[in-house]
Amino acid sequence: MRLPLPLMLLGLVSAGFGIGIGSAWYTTQSIQPLDAIKLGPWVASPNAGTPDADPYSLARQARTGELPLGSGEGLALVARTDSSGRQLQSDCIYRVLGQTPQARLWTLSVEAADGLPLAAGHSITAVGSDGLFRQGDGGLNVVVAPTPQSGIWLASTGGRRSEIPIRLVARLYDTPARTVTALTNFVMPAISRERCL
Amino acid sequence: MSLSIPGSTLGSVIAREFLSARKMPAAGTLSAGLLATLLLAGIVHIVTILLVPHYSGADGWSRAATAAVSEGWTALASPDSSQAALPGLDPLFVHGLCKIEIDEAPAILSLEAANRFWSLALYNRSGTVVFSLNDRTAVDGALEMLVVNALDAERLKESPQADLEGMIIVESANADLIAVLRLYAPEPADRLEAQAQIAAAQCAPAPVFTEN
Numbered sequence: 001m002r003l004p005l006p007l008m009l010l011g012l013v014s015a016g017f018g019i020g021i022g023s024a025w026y027t028t029q030s031i032q033p034l035d036a037i038k039l040g041p042w043v044a045s046p047n048a049g050t051p052d053a054d055p056y057s058l059a060r061q062a063r064t065g066e067l068p069l070g071s072g073e074g075l076a077l078v079a080r081t082d083s084s085g086r087q088l089q090s091d092c093i094y095r096v097l098g099q100t101p102q103a104r105l106w107t108l109s110v111e112a113a114d115g116l117p118l119a120a121g122h123s124i125t126a127v128g129s130d131g132l133f134r135q136g137d138g139g140l141n142v143v144v145a146p147t148p149q150s151g152i153w154l155a156s157t158g159g160r161r162s163e164i165p166i167r168l169v170a171r172l173y174d175t176p177a178r179t180v181t182a183l184t185n186f187v188m189p190a191i192s193r194e195r196c197l
Numbered sequence: 198m199s200l201s202i203p204g205s206t207l208g209s210v211i212a213r214e215f216l217s218a219r220k221m222p223a224a225g226t227l228s229a230g231l232l233a234t235l236l237l238a239g240i241v242h243i244v245t246i247l248l249v250p251h252y253s254g255a256d257g258w259s260r261a262a263t264a265a266v267s268e269g270w271t272a273l274a275s276p277d278s279s280q281a282a283l284p285g286l287d288p289l290f291v292h293g294l295c296k297i298e299i300d301e302a303p304a305i306l307s308l309e310a311a312n313r314f315w316s317l318a319l320y321n322r323s324g325t326v327v328f329s330l331n332d333r334t335a336v337d338g339a340l341e342m343l344v345v346n347a348l349d350a351e352r353l354k355e356s357p358q359a360d361l362e363g364m365i366i367v368e369s370a371n372a373d374l375i376a377v378l379r380l381y382a383p384e385p386a387d388r389l390e391a392q393a394q395i396a397a398a399q400c401a402p403a404p405v406f407t408e409n
């Protein structure tokens with residue numbers, strides 16, 4: 001049995017459009033830019049916001065609605081997974097441990113996966129490098145958890161709400177890290193999941 | 198069988214493949230159809246990716262333009278409010294937005310915020326940073342900037358203005374820009390002070406140059 005020609009053509013054309021738009025949608029949704037640099041779970045996009053940004057990065061940026069930091073300002077590194085590749089969740093306890101790269105100022109913040117602030121009430125969701133007690137080796141030791149923890153604690157929610165995907169963002173200000181070669185020598189702290197509530 | 202029929206469009210290729218397929222094995226028709234579909238999908242994919250930045254109403258520029266309501270600098274509300282104007286802003290910073298149009302007159306930007314980290318970026322319509330700097334790049338940590346179009350830049354070169362000395366002159370090919378000011382303010386007391394500094398900061402059309 002054969003389909004009539006117009007129906008067949010219609011099917012082919014709509015399949016073509018469907019696959020084309022679908023794959024475009026998927027690539028702009030997917031997290032990693034083409035020109036990204038990975039340091040463990042941390043992803044940076046040094047070309048974002050510059051004329052060198054590729055079309056995929058531009059499309060993704062247009063959909064997320066974020067305005068990237070300028071090269072004279074700094075660079076943001078975003079982690080959406082822990083160091084073993086599992087999605088960061090608001091109901092889990094994570095330890096961020098290790099050395100941080102060189103920058104005049106940096107901040108570490110917990111945000112919803114779409115970049116909007118978490119409803120954490122009066123709890124602290126971000127720390128800056130100036131107000132931080134370092135470990136003996138100068139490294140960072142921060143706990144990200146929904147409930148209060150000892151040490152430096154960043155609140156991933158205002159309590160035990162429903163679990164949502166979260167992201168950790170390290171923003172380096174006035175940093176030499178904008179150049180790709182400098183980034184490859186970077187060291188970023190590891191993110192390890194301790195347990196989930 | 199191939200798709201290299203001279204001068205034919207994709208549609209007629211599909212049609213011919215289909216018509217000729219009556220005498221051909223069904224597998225050939227199927228693979229030609231699949232190939233045509235994939236080709237079309239590829240074209241649609243590329244066109245979609247290129248068009249998204251032009252038709253997205255939720256890109257950074259559109260959101261910032263909506264949030265920059267007043268003349269001069271608009272200080273954004275505290276980031277812990279659920280209706281954040283822009284995603285991905287650093288919660289330890291106080292942000293100021295200002296819409297700039299430089300097609301008729303240059304824009305003058307100034308800020309007095311000593312003893313704290315701050316940075317400024319100028320974005321064009323596509324969300325690309327035209328110019329950015331931080332407090333260490335600026336003279337004495339204070340911002341004095343003039344944003345000009347190409348014509349005014351030319352005028353400035355011909356007749357330098359005495360009162361513009363020490364100013365950072367930025368030439369932009371884009372007439373419409375949005376300036377984003379980021380002031381580091383980790384503590385609540387810092388935030389109040391930073392908001393006052395944004396309120397006192399200047400973002401306005403500059404008087405058009407006089408010929409001297």
